[in-house]
Amino acid sequence: ELTIAVLACARIGAVHSVIFGGFSAQSIADRLQDAQAEFVITCDGAYRGNKEIPLKGVMDDALVQCRFVKKVIVLTRTRTPVSMIKGRDVWWEDEIRKVETQGNPDCPAEIMDAEDMLFILYTSGSTGKPKGVVHTCGGYMVYTNYTFVNVFQYQPGDVHFCTADIGWITGHSYIVYGPLSAGATSLIFEGVPTWPDASRFWKIVDKFKVNILYTAPTAIRSLMGFGTEPLAGTDLSSLKVLGTVGEPINEEAWHWYDENIGKKNSPVVDTWWQTETGGILISNIAGVTPAKPTFATLPVPGVQPVLVDETGKVLEGNNVSGNLCIKFPWPGILRTTYGDHERCRINYFSTYENLYFTGDGCLRDEEGNYRITGRVDDVLNVSGHRIGTAEVENAINMHAGVVESAVVGYPHNIKGQGIYAYVIFTDHNDDVELTKKDIALTVTRIIGPIARPDKIQFVTGLPKTRSGKIMRRILRKIAEGEKENLGDTSTLLDPGVVKDIADGML
The missing domain is CATH 3.40.50.12780 (ANL, N-terminal domain)
Structure with a gap:
């Protein structure tokens, strides 16, 4: 049905923007707002292995911030109970039935210019929010x-x-x-x-x-x-x-x-x-x-x-x-x-x-x-998914008690790259492991499970140049297990912080 929906958009000349089912409500809302999308097509739920993903529920959470959406078409897949809002939400099956009742009238393909927009697909960059790539x-x-x-x-x-x-x-x-x-x-x-x-x-x-x-x-x-x-x-x-x-x-x-x-x-x-x-x-x-x-x-x-x-x-x-x-x-x-x-x-x-x-x-x-x-930029490739370090840092920094964070990639034998987060945390935390899980959950809520850090190391400071720029090169080396050859640290504001971080390496 997803293929059908995509091709139906192309046929009538509507611009589609498909959103990966693993994104959080906040990630969906960000994309809907950027595109000012008026129509949404989703499922009641989806199966991923032995898990059920409550797609409509996540979409409802996203739509709280998106009053401009006029209609939501919902396909029945998992038969999970969902909220259907009168005037906004309709069932895919009902809409198909209406067309069949009319005798399946011909729907001619819209004639498009070669340079008319076909779709927007959001992808991570090295800064801030995902950007909508236009084809x-x-x-x-x-x-x-x-x-x-x-x-x-x-x-x-x-x-x-x-x-x-x-x-x-x-x-x-x-x-x-x-x-x-x-x-x-x-x-x-x-x-x-x-x-x-x-x-x-x-x-x-x-x-x-x-x-x-x-x-x-x-x-x-x-x-x-x-x-x-x-x-x-x-x-x-x-x-x-x-x-x-x-x-x-x-x-x-x-x-x-x-x-x-x-x-x-x-x-x-x-x-x-x-x-x-x-x-x-x-x-x-x-x-x-x-x-x-x-x-x-x-x-x-x-x-x-x-x-x-x-x-x-x-x-x-x-x-x-x-x-x-x-x-x-x-x-x-x-x-x-x-x-x-x-x-x-x-x-x-x-x-x-x-x-x-x-x-x-x-x-x-x-x-x-x-x-x-x-x-060569601040973008990670985790299991073939592109994730901007800035996005993950912004999510971690939204967690109560986090002062600052820096995220780098490290070699991971299944995912290619794993996500390693260095976090400065204010509160004296009694249960370090629980705090790490809390922070990971915040990232999952804000972006989605694909951006959840694999390793979180609490640090007292980050290696910064005198102009305030985080020297990620050093953090990458430590995340890769390198403690000795960290290169020139003389330009850092506080070179001592590097030893502390290396000593606490996970």
């Missing part, structure tokens, strides 16, 4: 189709299974628009890959004879932990192409995927792209160009990446690493950030002149292959 009808359609057909070498009749959530860009581009515009069969599943057990993906592949499987390194690492037993008795011979998305894949996970899932005869495409790019920018092309474990390899034809140093000087030749930029537009490039074009300019086009700045660090090997090394 348009023509360019986005052309680019998702072009990249889908070429990168995965789609053949008519192939069954494509992208395991993403439609609430993220991967689901928009490679569950809905890319495959369906190519006439492909797109398979959608509800839930998590480890429930009812870790054979869920493999049983789906076997049952529906999946040809293309596109998933995230996080899922692969999680399933690797269960060994090969869940694969027993499943036939994966239908698979022709494997793909990964969301974060750079580590070598061990790449080989496990290649050997156990692809049986070494399905090319693995390691696709690098972003919410803002609309579709894949750098990837090997299945069976056409060679794969190299941990490398996204080469740009999709037409895409022009460049590496620059801190000053913006373009690094020529191979065996170099720098900041990844794109020097020429492509059809799927974001058009603006909704309601704030200046923010779009500053975020993406002001760091380096006449270049789109990705926010990623990258190296180019001797053969010209690109390998993404991770964000």
